[in-house]
Amino acid sequence: MNESHSTGRVLVVDDEPDLLTLYELSLLREGHEVETAASVGEAWALLAQRRFSLVITDMRLPDGSGMTLMHKLEEARRPEKVIVITAYGSAENAVEALKAGAFDYLTKPVDLRQFRSVVAAALGRVATPVPPAQPAGPLSQSALARLVGRSAAMGEVRVLVEKVARSMAPVLVQGESGTGKELVARAIHEVSPRSGQAFVAVNCGAIPEHLLEAEFFGYRKGAFTGAQEDRAGFFQAAHGGTLFLDEIGDLPLAMQSKLLRVIQERAVRPVGAVSETPLNVRIVSATHKDLAAEVAAGRFRQDLFYRLNVIRIAVPPLRERLQDLDDICQALLERIARDAGVWPSPQLSAEARARLSRYHFPGNVRELENLLHRAVALSTHEVIEAGDLGLPETLLGEPHVDGEALSLPARPSVPTDAPSDDSEAGPLPTDLAAYLDEVERAILVRALRQHGFNRTAAGASLGLSLRQMRYRMARLAITEGDDGPTAEAP
Numbered sequence: 001m002n003e004s005h006s007t008g009r010v011l012v013v014d015d016e017p018d019l020l021t022l023y024e025l026s027l028l029r030e031g032h033e034v035e036t037a038a039s040v041g042e043a044w045a046l047l048a049q050r051r052f053s054l055v056i057t058d059m060r061l062p063d064g065s066g067m068t069l070m071h072k073l074e075e076a077r078r079p080e081k082v083i084v085i086t087a088y089g090s091a092e093n094a095v096e097a098l099k100a101g102a103f104d105y106l107t108k109p110v111d112l113r114q115f116r117s118v119v120a121a122a123l124g125r126v127a128t129p130v131p132p133a134q135p136a137g138p139l140s141q142s143a144l145a146r147l148v149g150r151s152a153a154m155g156e157v158r159v160l161v162e163k164v165a166r167s168m169a170p171v172l173v174q175g176e177s178g179t180g181k182e183l184v185a186r187a188i189h190e191v192s193p194r195s196g197q198a199f200v201a202v203n204c205g206a207i208p209e210h211l212l213e214a215e216f217f218g219y220r221k222g223a224f225t226g227a228q229e230d231r232a233g234f235f236q237a238a239h240g241g242t243l244f245l246d247e248i249g250d251l252p253l254a255m256q257s258k259l260l261r262v263i264q265e266r267a268v269r270p271v272g273a274v275s276e277t278p279l280n281v282r283i284v285s286a287t288h289k290d291l292a293a294e295v296a297a298g299r300f301r302q303d304l305f306y307r308l309n310v311i312r313i314a315v316p317p318l319r320e321r322l323q324d325l326d327d328i329c330q331a332l333l334e335r336i337a338r339d340a341g342v343w344p345s346p347q348l349s350a351e352a353r354a355r356l357s358r359y360h361f362p363g364n365v366r367e368l369e370n371l372l373h374r375a376v377a378l379s380t381h382e383v384i385e386a387g388d389l390g391l392p393e394t395l396l397g398e399p400h401v402d403g404e405a406l407s408l409p410a411r412p413s414v415p416t417d418a419p420s421d422d423s424e425a426g427p428l429p430t431d432l433a434a435y436l437d438e439v440e441r442a443i444l445v446r447a448l449r450q451h452g453f454n455r456t457a458a459g460a461s462l463g464l465s466l467r468q469m470r471y472r473m474a475r476l477a478i479t480e481g482d483d484g485p486t487a488e489a490p
């Protein structure tokens with residue numbers, strides 16, 4: 001691993017002399033300068049004399065806890081990174097330490113290979129911070145800058161992004177579809193010391209179940225039919241950087257166990273390989289689902305939830321931060337115009353803005369983006385009028401007051417053009433599957449019509465992702481040609 005070449009000055013705090021010697025020897029062998037302390041008091045005395053690159057502390061110390069030391073460092077605004085060592089099975093302590101800003105944690109009995117790898121990760125870029133990577137093309141603006149919005153909620157999201165970027169702690173980004181979860185994940189990566197390394201984004205719901213293991217962990221040549229050469233998986237590709245696991249709630253239970261193991265062991269074994277390779281990957285995951293409810297329903301492993309949910313960033317739906325609408329529209333219009341080579345960028349008329357602020361955006365910022373794309377393409381002037389927006393009249397609510405959330409539209413009732421649900425009196429269907437398909441088809445077509453054939457918005461109004469919507473439309477042979485063109489890019 002390339003980080004193992006960075007050396008630093010390390011303070012190790014533990015009251016067990018044998019362990020202290022073990023850690024010390026291991027660090028000296030790696031070329032680090034090491035000092036040791038057996039209590040919070042001793043450690044603080046050493047810290048008063050000099051700066052360290054890293055402090056490794058046991059959680060339980062005779063005169064306090066590792067957390068005490070961390071809080072003292074935080075209060076004194078010291079730059080030292082902290083790794084805490086917790087007793088086996090005390091995950092709460094580890095989580096508490098990560099939340100308090102620890103770089104990472106190790107569990108007793110400490111595996112020395114892991115120990116070296118975590119230390120290397122902590123010291124990796126201390127000496128020479130890498131400037132944030134500037135992705136090429138249309139993404140050239142940093143993700144944090146693209147996270148537009150002056151609402152308190154968005155301000156909080158940006159503060160959290162900058163705060164959590166410093167550590168290794170796993171982050172779970174929660175929010176409805178299209179709210180900007182991936183943008184938040186990218187921003188965390190770009191602000192972090194890992195920004196010079198890879199950001200690998202994976203949509204967990206889009207990979208066929210039988211390919212998950214090979215895609216995530218890679219495989220060795222000959223591991224299965226068709227494996228003609230060694231291939232790295234997402235984890236290896238993200239080594240040193242950040243792995244973004246989008247739609248984590250869609251991961252099947254069997255794969256959840258394997259993922260948990262890799263996260264706990266910090267090592268990955270490609271399919272067909274005999275040994276594991278140590279890994280240094282920061283995990284950011286995202287979901288539109290309520291994962292706690294998924295755990296309660298037995299669809300998501302509690303231990304994995306616990307691991308991933310160390311720090312949670314909630315991205316609110318657009319309808320709950322309509323104060324951001326003007327700024328987001330402006331940013332999106334500038335981006336759309338720039339990508340299309342149009343100048344100056346089109347503006348929204350006052351009426352168009354008022355109309356947008358009365359819409360509840362089931363597909364959130366992505367829906368707004370699609371809507372503006374279409375409006376720019378359709379409008380013949382530099383000013384986009386309300387009529388260019390193609391907003392369905394039926395979904396416009398009351399004008400919002402002071403950024404209050406708008407109420408959602410009523411749940412769709414049973415479609416009138418679907419087979420009748422006259423359950424008491426009518427005959428039972430002779431083919432239940434076909435009957436239910438008809439009901440589903442009618443509902444989907446109705447939602448699509450209501451949303452001007454915008455699949456994202458129609459799907460969101462029914463609690464479905466775009467992918468699920470596409471799948472259902474394909475299964476039920478609902479084609480775009482049937483009912484008019486779709487309103488969004490493929």
Ligand SMILES: Nc1ncnc2c1ncn2[C@@H]1O[C@H](COP(=O)(O)OP(=O)(O)OP(=O)(O)O)[C@@H](O)[C@H]1O
Nearest residue numbers: 146147148176177178179180181182183328365366
């Ligand atoms: N605050 C914002 N300001 C400007 N643009 C934004 C903002 N939030 C999101 N966007 C844009 O909206 C689009 C959707 O964002 P993103 O893909 O991050 O959402 P998501 O929540 O990950 O969606 P999904 O759940 O469908 O994966 C992107 O083009 C993104 O750049």
